Structure formats: C-alpha cells, structure tokens
Amino acid sequence: MQILKPIGNSVLYVGQTVGEMIALLCEMLYFFKEAPRNLTSIFRQMSIVGIETLPIAMLVALFVGMVLSVQTGSELALYGTQEAIGAIVGLSMVKELGPVMTSLLVAGRVGSSMAAEIGAMQVYEEIDALKTLEINPVRYLAMPRLIACLFAVPALVAFAMVVGIIGGGIVAEVNPKIDVPFNVYYENMTRAINYKDIVKGLFKAMVFGGIIAHVGCYVGFKASGGARGIGESTTRSVVLSFLLIMIANYLLTRFMI
Amino acid sequence: MFSDDKSNGGNFLGNFWAKVAHGFSPAIIEGETCQIYHEGSNGVSIEIEKLNKSFGDHHVLKDIDLSIKPGETFSIIGPSGTGKSLLLKHIVKLIEADSGRIIINGHDIEDPEVRNGSSDFRYSMVFQSSALFNSLTVGENVGLWLREKRICPEVRIRRIIQEKLRLVGLEGKEELRTSELSGGMKKRVAIARSLAMNPDLILYDEPTAELDPVTSDELARVIMSLKDKVKLTTIIVSHDLNFALYLSNRVAMMHDGEIIALGTPEEIKKSQNPIVRNFIYTTTKGIQGEGD
Ligand SMILES: Nc1ncnc2c1ncn2[C@@H]1O[C@H](COP(=O)(O)OP(=O)(O)O)[C@@H](O)[C@H]1O
Ligand SMILES: [Mg+2]
Numbered sequence: 203m204q205i206l207k208p209i210g211n212s213v214l215y216v217g218q219t220v221g222e223m224i225a226l227l228c229e230m231l232y233f234f235k236e237a238p239r240n241l242t243s244i245f246r247q248m249s250i251v252g253i254e255t256l257p258i259a260m261l262v263a264l265f266v267g268m269v270l271s272v273q274t275g276s277e278l279a280l281y282g283t284q285e286a287i288g289a290i291v292g293l294s295m296v297k298e299l300g301p302v303m304t305s306l307l308v309a310g311r312v313g314s315s316m317a318a319e320i321g322a323m324q325v326y327e328e329i330d331a332l333k334t335l336e337i338n339p340v341r342y343l344a345m346p347r348l349i350a351c352l353f354a355v356p357a358l359v360a361f362a363m364v365v366g367i368i369g370g371g372i373v374a375e376v377n378p379k380i381d382v383p384f385n386v387y388y389e390n391m392t393r394a395i396n397y398k399d400i401v402k403g404l405f406k407a408m409v410f411g412g413i414i415a416h417v418g419c420y421v422g423f424k425a426s427g428g429a430r431g432i433g434e435s436t437t438r439s440v441v442l443s444f445l446l447i448m449i450a451n452y453l454l455t456r457f458m459i
Numbered sequence: 460m461f462s463d464d465k466s467n468g469g470n471f472l473g474n475f476w477a478k479v480a481h482g483f484s485p486a487i488i489e490g491e492t493c494q495i496y497h498e499g500s501n502g503v504s505i506e507i508e509k510l511n512k513s514f515g516d517h518h519v520l521k522d523i524d525l526s527i528k529p530g531e532t533f534s535i536i537g538p539s540g541t542g543k544s545l546l547l548k549h550i551v552k553l554i555e556a557d558s559g560r561i562i563i564n565g566h567d568i569e570d571p572e573v574r575n576g577s578s579d580f581r582y583s584m585v586f587q588s589s590a591l592f593n594s595l596t597v598g599e600n601v602g603l604w605l606r607e608k609r610i611c612p613e614v615r616i617r618r619i620i621q622e623k624l625r626l627v628g629l630e631g632k633e634e635l636r637t638s639e640l641s642g643g644m645k646k647r648v649a650i651a652r653s654l655a656m657n658p659d660l661i662l663y664d665e666p667t668a669e670l671d672p673v674t675s676d677e678l679a680r681v682i683m684s685l686k687d688k689v690k691l692t693t694i695i696v697s698h699d700l701n702f703a704l705y706l707s708n709r710v711a712m713m714h715d716g717e718i719i720a721l722g723t724p725e726e727i728k729k730s731q732n733p734i735v736r737n738f739i740y741t742t743t744k745g746i747q748g749e750g751d
Pocket of ligand 1: 514519538539540541542543544545546
C-alpha cells in the first residue's frame with residue numbers, strides 16, 4: 203500500500219498542473235479583449251522575443267541548414283542524385299527544423315526569462331501588489347507575453363527558414379563533394395515546397411510560441427520559496443516547454459499531413 | 460464622458476503618445492477632473508470576527524477577533540511566524556479565510572458587490588519587500604493605479620504623482636529607476652504608490668524590516684506626518700515594538716495565531732501578561748541594560 207501513495211500523489215500533481223494550466227490559458231484568452239489597451243506592453247514583449255532572439259536564431263538556422271546539406275548532400279552524391287538536395291533541405295527547414303529548432307531556442311532564451319521575471323515578481327510580492335492595485339496579473343503580465351509570442355515566434359521562424367535554406371545552398375555550391383550550383387538548388391527547392399507547407403510550418407511556430415509563453419507565465423506564477431524558487435522555475439519552464447513542444451509537434455504533424 | 464471639456468494645449472506628439480500608451484481611453488484625452496478620485500478620504504472601521512485559517516495541519520490563525528475604529532492607527536505586534544502578514548492578506552482579500560468574517564464599514568468583504576475601488580472604500584497595502592515594479596520608474600510606479608484605472612487625464616496624473624511623492628519626502632524623483640533607490644526610499648515610494656489610490660485604509664507589513672534605525676525613524680516620521688495630512692485608518696504590522704508603540708493609538712499583540720493582548724501603548728507597556736512582558740523585555744533588553 204505504501205508504494206501506491208507516491209504514485210497517487212504524482213497523478214494528483216499532474217492533474218492539478220494540467221487543470222491550472224488550462225485555467226490560465228482560458229483566462230489569458232479571455233483577456234485578449236483587453237489587448238488594444240495593452241499595446242505598449244505587447245510591443246515591448248514582441249521586441250524582446252523577436253529582435254533580441256533574431257541574431258542567434260539566424261545563426262543557429264544557418265548552421266542547421268549547412269549541416270543538413272553536408273550530411274545528406276555527400277550521401278546523395280554517392281548515388282549521383284545530389285540535385286535533390288534543394289528539396290530535402292528546403293522541406294526539412296520549412297516543415298520541421300525551422301519551427302522546432304527556433305522554438306526550442308526561444309523557449310530556452312525567452313521562456314525561461316519570462317518564468318524568472320514573473321517568478322521573481324511572485325516571490326517578492328509584486329503579484330500581490332498588482333492585485334491590491336486592482337490590476338489582474340494575467341491581463342497585465344501574461345496576456346501581452348502570449349500575444350507577443352504568438353506573432354513573434356512565427357516571424358522568427360520565417361527568417362530561420364530562409365536563412366537555413368540559404369546556408370544549405372551555399373554549402374551545396376561550395377562543397378566539392380556535392381557541387382550543386384545555387385540556381386539548380388533553388389529551382390529544385392521551389393518545385394518541392396508548396397506554399398501550404400510554409401503556412402503549416404508557420405502555424406506550428408505559432409502554436410509553439412503559445413506554448414512557450416503559456417509555460418513561462420504558468421511556471422512563473424507558481425514560483426515560491428525565495429531566490430532558489432526563481433532559479434528552479436527557469437529550469438522547470440525550459441523542461442516543460444521542450445516537452446510540450448515535442449508532443450505538440452508530433453500531434454500537429456500527424457494531423458496536418 | 461469621463462472628463463469636463465477644458466481642453467489643454469501641449470505638444471501633439473506627446474499627447475498622441477499618451478493616448479496610444481493608454482489605449483485611447485476617453486479619460487486620457489482631455490480635461491482635469493478625476494472620477495471617483497475625491498480629495499480626502501474617510502477612515503473606515505474594520506470588524507474581524509472569528510477568523511480562522513489553516514494550511515494543511517498547520518492552524519495559523521485561530522479565532523481572531525478585532526475591532527478597529529475609523530481613523531485609528533492600529534498596530535499588530537508579535538514574533539515572526541505568528542500569522543501577522545497572513546492576517547493583513549486576509550483584509551486585502553489576497554487570501555480567503557476558512558471561516559469567520561471581515562467587515563469593513565459595515566460591508567462583508569466577501570460580498571461580491573464590495574470591490575476595492577468601488578465608491579464605498581478603498582484599501583491599499585505597503586508590502587514588506589516594497590514590491591515596486593522594477594520595469595517602471597518611480598513616477599510610473601506611483602501612477603500605475605491611476606493609469607490602469609483610467610479615471611484621470613494624464614496632466615492630472617502627473618500632478619497627483621508629484622503631490623504624493625512630496626508627501627513622502629521624495630519630491631522630483633519621478634524619473635529615477637527603482638534599482639537606484641535605497642531601502643528606505645523604496646519603502647517611501649511604495650507608500651506614495653499606495654497613497655495614489657487615495658485609500659481609506661492603508662496597511663503596512665513590517666515597514667521597518669531591513670531598515671537601519673535612523674531610516675526607520677525617518678519612516679516613522681513620514682507615517683506620523685501622513686496621519687495629520689490624510690485622514691485614514693492605518694494598520695501596521697511589525698515586530699519592532701518601539702516603532703509600533705510610538706505610532707499607534709492602539710496595539711494588539713499576536714502570539715501563535717491568537718491575539719493575546721490589546722490596548723493603548725501605555726496599557727501594553729504595563730501589561731502583566733507574561734508573554735507580552737517577555738516580548739517587551741527581549742526587544743528592549745539592550746536599552747534597559749544601559750540604564751542600569
Ligand atoms: N501561502 C501559505 N502557504 C502555507 N503556509 C503559509 C502561507 N502563508 C503563511 N503560511 C504560514 O503561516 C505562518 C504565518 O506566516 P506569516 O503571516 O508570514 O507570519 P508573520 O508575518 O507573523 O511573520 C507561517 O508559519 C507560514 O509558514
Ligand atoms: Mg510577516
């Protein structure tokens with residue numbers, strides 16, 4: 203019987219977390235109607251998510267595109283089918299690697315700092331202070347972050363797709379083993395990629411952006427226990443959003459194909 | 460609608476920005492008056508009846524009964540961990556009681572009709588950690604409630620911010636960032652932020668915690684001067700006995716989640732209750748030692 207107790211407790215814990223997260227999500231969606239009067243903070247959050255993450259996201263995308271090209275290109279060259287490299291790099295960047303890699307990056311960079319910031323506000327009574335000032339913390343803090351991520355993450359992903367594809371093209375042209383000229387690469391890629399693929403990729407990115415803000419805010423609001431609690435909440439937000447992004451990615455891919 | 464029609468000049472861009480920043484609420488556009496923001500507040504009365512709160516097996520507040528008169532400065536003293544902050548959080552509705560009632564000016568605070576910011580009364584709290592928002596400047600912190608509430612035009616908000624900062628002795632410090640402030644200044648900004656609501660009830664949680672004696676003396680003077688300038692009910696929670704005795708009309712001593720003594724500072728000093736005597740003795744030991 204003693205063995206069952208921890209199992210029961212963790213089931214309760216997971217159930218409680220899921221319930222609270224759904225409640226927070228509903229509350230955030232409800233406050234979308236207040237978005238017009240919170241435009242300044244929405245734009246501030248967008249610039250934090252978008253502009254501050256852009257350089258590193260592009261760098262990552264560039265190398266992802268390059269490594270993809272090297273790996274598959276040299277393999278394809280063995281069979282003389284290296285022209286297909288454009289389609290392969292393009293489709294992977296647009297459908298999977300662009301959205302997923304960029305979102306993981308944003309989760310690690312922005313999601314964790316959201317959790318830390320809101321967590322610190324929770325621990326240092328600032329959330330309580332907001333409540334006594336009759337300011338709903340979900341409206342004031344969470345909703346702008348969610349909206350910002352919903353738009354800024356797809357924007358980042360669009361850049362990442364382009365940069366990754368360019369990186370792959372450069373490697374294909376320069377690498378002597380592959381040796382596919384850029385115009386061949388480009389044509390092959392555009393023939394393979396449908397605009398629907400791009401829309402789907404960006405939609406994925408939007409969902410991932412939502413997950414990042416949702417998790418960051420939830421974990422932040424739940425922080426407790428001083429400076430240590432703030433530290434723990436950053437780690438927890440990264441782990442939880444990685445996990446949810448991966449699960450969502452599978453489900454979205456499964457049902458959008 | 461929210462404003463009278465006294466138009467104000469001023470630069471177009473600045474006004475436009477103010478409108479964007481405040482989401483085009485009508486109040487921001489023109490005019491001088493503030494809805495529901497009357498000068499001068501009235502202290503409120505507070506009745507706490509048989510309040511109980513537990514966290515799991517830990518019964519923190521046990522049958523608290525308290526009655527606070529309008530305009531009174533009331534202190535709650537006692538060692539750490541006895542539930543003083545928790546009691547305050549019940550009064551400002553941050554925490555719900557397991558049982559018992561809190562009645563402010565004849566209204567049960569659980570009554571959904573009674574909200575903070577309604578015309579009946581307003582309360583605000585100065586938190587132990589000051590709880591200033593460090594993404595905002597001093598002025599923005601003080602003006603936050605007014606701007607979010609959108610009951611005042613921007614010109615008027617600026618004037619109110621100035622006035623409240625003057626009350627706490629921080630004139631002209633609007634543009635400072637909160638990270639540039641000392642502990643005592645943070646407390647005073649937090650007080651100004653609370654005063655900007657024009658509250659009828661103000662609660663201080665450990666106002667002198669983490670402050671040196673000189674600064675806490677200054678803070679005592681600020682709180683004293685507010686008593687003369689603004690008429691409101693004040694509740695101070697503190698483990699600093701001298702501070703509480705100096706400022707208050709009445710003092711309650713809390714121990715283990717119960718009120719064990721209640722009276723004027725004189726009565727508390729003379730109390731025969733052994734726990735009170737012990738608390739007074741331990742907190743004034745050094746001073747007595749010198750006197751002997
Ligand atoms: N949210 C909470 N959850 C669990 N326990 C709490 C909570 N808030 C307060 N307590 C407990 O209530 C007791 C009183 O806390 P508090 O009111 O902060 O004491 P004081 O302000 O008198 O030092 C403490 O033992 C604390 O552990
Ligand atoms: Mg306390």
